[in-house]
Structure formats: C-alpha cells, structure tokens
Amino acid sequence: MAGLCIERVSKVFPNGYRVLDDIEIDVPSGEFLTLLGPSGCGKTTLLKAIAGFHPITSGRMLIDGRDITALPPERRDTAMCFQSYALFPHLTVAGNILFGPHQNRVDKNECATRLETVLRQVDLVAHSSKLPSALSGGQQQRVALARAMAMRPGIILFDEPLSNLDAKLRDQVRLEMRALQAQHGFTAIYVTHDQAEALAMSDRIVVMKGGRAEQIGSPGEIYYNPKNRFVADFIGAANVMKAEIIGRNDNGAWRINTALGELQIESGTEPAARNVYVCWRPEDAEIVPEGTTQQTNVFSAGVVSQAFLGNVTDFFVRVTPDHPPYRVQARGMQKLGQSVELRVNPARLSFLEAVE
C-alpha cells in the first residue's frame, strides 16, 4: 500500500474546457477514498489521470513521495478496476489474473502463490480455468479486482466498478470489496456517482463539481456538515433555506431568523456571513405533540403529500402556501392538509455558504 499526494492538479482540454481545476488531495496509505459527483464533474478524468491515461496540464502527483506525473501507466504503482471490468476475453480467469505478474516478470512460484491467494480471496478458485464469458457479472467484477490485487500495487483505482450490477448484487459486492480492502489494507481510490455507495464504503469522500473538489471529508462530515448547497443536495435529501444570523445565546447556540421563524443552531463552525444558507436532513425533524412550545426549533406546517416507504414515511409539508415544501421523514401516517408540529434538532442544522 502507498500514499498518494495530488498537488494542484488541473487539466484543460484543447478547446479550453477545464475538466480538472486545482485539485488538491492527500490520501494516506491504506485509506479508502471515494471521488463522488454527478456525470461530467471530472471524477473519472481525475482517476485516469492518477492511472496515467490522461496527462494533466499542471500540478503534480506523488506516490509515497515519488513524482509519478510524467510516468506512463505501466510504470506507476497503481492497478485499475474498470467500469466495464476490461477482462481479456480470450484469456481464462487465471490468465487474466496472471497477466500483470507475467508482464512484470514475476517468477513462476510467486505467480502460482499470488494466483492461489487472490482466487481464494475473491472466492473464485473453482472458476480459474473458465473464460470471462462463462462468468456472471458479479464474478467478472471479482476477477477484475483479483487481477488488480495480483499486481500487489500500492494503490487500486476503481472506476464505478459496481455500476453494471443489479441492486442486490451491488450491495453484496460492495461489502465484499470493503472487507477485502480492510483485510489487506491497500489504498483505494473509488469513483462513483452513487452517494449511498460512497457513504457506505469510504473512509473519506471527495465531492466534485465542475472539475473542483467541493468538499473533502468523512462520510459523517459530508452528510451532517455539508459545505454548500450542492454538497447538501447531492448527498442525500436536504431542506435548504436562507437564514439571517441574529447572534448567540447563553449556551453558545446560534440564533437565526428563517422562514420558519427563529431557530437555533448548535454548530461547531462559524457562519460564513450574516446572511447564509442553512440545511437540515428530512430525518432530523420529528413530529411532536401539539403545544410543545417550551422546546426550541418548533414550527407548524401542513402536510401536502406523503409516501409510505415501509420503515419510514416521507412527508412534504408547507408552512404557508407561498413557502417551498420541506421534506420530513417520520413514522406513521398523517391526514393530508392536517397541521403538524415539527421540531428540528438544533445539533443537526448546519451552516452552508453565504447568500450572495
């Protein structure tokens, strides 16, 4: 395993389009880092730049302190799992796995050891002599992972490796991959546009937009303390509203004036300006009994629509008809149009960027 340092990396296409803009990320050895963002945000370009397939315009990349910026892919200490798996269709599972070690002139005994080890790790021992076309999607995905692992690289790069699997298999393979990464401790850079996948697998997440890293942090930080409206909205559902800072009360909570009235925020971060955006997650509001006025952050709203999801019910509520609807998740069902008292947990409200 190896650490990766991405220093002020930018990439500009010949037509002037800046696909990567001043990216700066430090990935410690053994970390599972996810590049998350919508299509066209530059996450795959960054991954392929790390692999050496896309030359960068400026900046540099180091693996364990060694500058790899100008090195070709075959000379970097990385191995990639492609979205399409990119298995060699004319080679057996064993042939695919040993392609890299053979290229790197690993001796015969070592090749046999590596093959046996990775086949056992990905549970494909019985399939070693099969061609990729004879395997299921999940098995092919595991061959791709085994092929990368057999290289014993410092860093394994994953380009949306689960996107071709059905939902159930995706959940299963996701767990298997995370377990393998934890067991063997390889550094992993993982690209996905699936926020649930990113939250479930990562040590840290880089949320990207327009070639820039909008926020870097642990899944918890990203989810509960998004830096701006884009991150808040991209990771899960979020209720975003404008707020004016009134001041702080005796226990240190921020007092803010919003469309829902005066609310309190128990935030460890300072607001960026007097007028800022704030957000809260649908599950951070609860329906409280009517007349619960002694508590803070309570407001009344009418139920506009509701959807029973099994473990929880999704409500859309409006404070007044001219207000945008807010999304709340709670148990049970309400009558449409009924007024409910809602309380937002002050510790779960977070400051976003300043209102411009």
Add this chain to the structure above:
Amino acid sequence: MNASTLTGWRKAAIITLLLLPGIGLIFLLVGSVIVMAIAQSFGYFNLAGESVLSLDHWSGQLANRLLWVSVIYSLKIAFVSAIVSVALAYPIALWLRNPFPGSASISALLKAPMMVPGLVAAFLFINIISFHGFLNEALVGLGLISTPMRLQNDRYGFGVMFLQVWKNMPFALLLLTGAVQSIHSDILDAARDLGAGALSRFRKIVLPLTLKAMQGALVIIFIGAAGDYSFQMIAGPTKVSSLAQYMYTVQHEFGQWNDAAVVAIVLMTVALTGSLFLAAMVQFIVAGRRS
C-alpha cells in the same frame, strides 16, 4: 419411430427444403464446375479426343517439372503477398483506430486500390518501372544512375508481389480496421495498466482478439494471389509461370484440356491447403502466446 423422431425428421426436411434454393444453387454452380474439372482431369469431357477414364493426364503432369516450378512460384507469391499485406495493414489499422482530423480521408485513400482493376494497376506499374518508365527517367534525370535499370518482369516476381500487396493490403485493412476498432479501449488500457508495453499489447491482446479477421484476410488474399493470372502476365517473370498462367498455356498453346484440368485441380488444392496451412500456422503462433 416415435412421434418426436418424426417431428425431428419433418423439421429437418423443412429446413433442408427452405435452404435448398440458396445452398442448392451454390452447390450446383460451384460443385458442377469442380466435378467437371475432376472428371476432365481423368479423361472425361475430352474436347479434343475420346472421353475415357485415364490416369495419363495426372501422371504426365505430375512428372512435369514445369508444374512443380509453377506450384512453388505460386505458393511463394501467395504466401509473401498475404503475409506482407496483413503485416502492413495492422499498424495502419491501429493508427486509424481512434478517429482524428483527416483519418476518414486517409482511410478512404488507402482503400482506393480496391477500386482499380488489377490489369489497369499492372499497366500503371509497368509504366513506372519499365526501361523508359517514370522511375528510370527520374533517376537518370536526377543523375542518380547513368543508365536505366531493368526492373520489369524481374526473375523473382517482386513486381507481382508488390502489385498483390498494393491491391490486397486495402482489403486486409478493411477487415482488420473493423476488428481492431471492436476492441474496447478499456481492454487496451487495462493491459497497459498491468505493465504491457506497445509490443506486448499487440502480441497478447490485439493479435488474439483480431485473429479471425486476420485469418480471413490471409485466406482470401492467399487464394487470390495463388490463382493470379493478370499481374503475372503483365509484370511477372518471363521464365517462370504462375499456376494459372501455366494452366492457360497447357490448354491454349497445346490444346490439352484434360492436362489443363489436372493443373486446375492442383491449383485449387494448392490454394485451399496453402491458405488453411497459413490460417492454422497463425492460429498456432497466436494461441501459443496466450497464457
């Protein structure tokens, strides 16, 4: 016979009847010619005498040194033409794999020789390499040589091979471009990522994945070149005949239809076995690289 067997027979009969108009016609056209040539080589369909079963034509021709010289010459021309055409087409197909400005025009230009009839190409070639052709005149004019070189109808058949490659390379390119383009970029990137340089990627990934197209190109070019008549007549050596040329000479100059039929059978056998050998050899070489 049970019901299911009857159903199977009925199905087979229906399928055969449905295929008969297409396959039957092919069998009739191709098969009748081959059967007639075989029959003629054994003395039947004799246009210049009595039609009787005879092995004289075979024994006479097989003992004729000229036939074997022609066999070896045709094999040489066919092998070299097929292999060089494919060898030249591969790097061009790889170069044109990813589109770039002007790549469509270059591709079209490279395929242009397919539109030029073989005889026209041969005459144009002679215009260039003849004693007072463009090449000699230019070299003399530039002072690079003092007297024109004799390049036409060279004894080794280089001119014929050049023409075969010129004419057939675009065809190989046509087949190989499609095959090379069908290899997903990720597969080549994966090989590169796993440490394979350009040559390794070609040997271990591109060659095996385009093997069928390569074999197709080799077989078709080989068969065409083995049976060449027009290039040989215009630009070939004067002291050696290709099999097609020899067959024509036997029939036309000596009026020996049955002997010519023997040469025709030999020509078909050479084309078929030679091309299959070439395809098998390539299969063996490429398959041997798989690991």
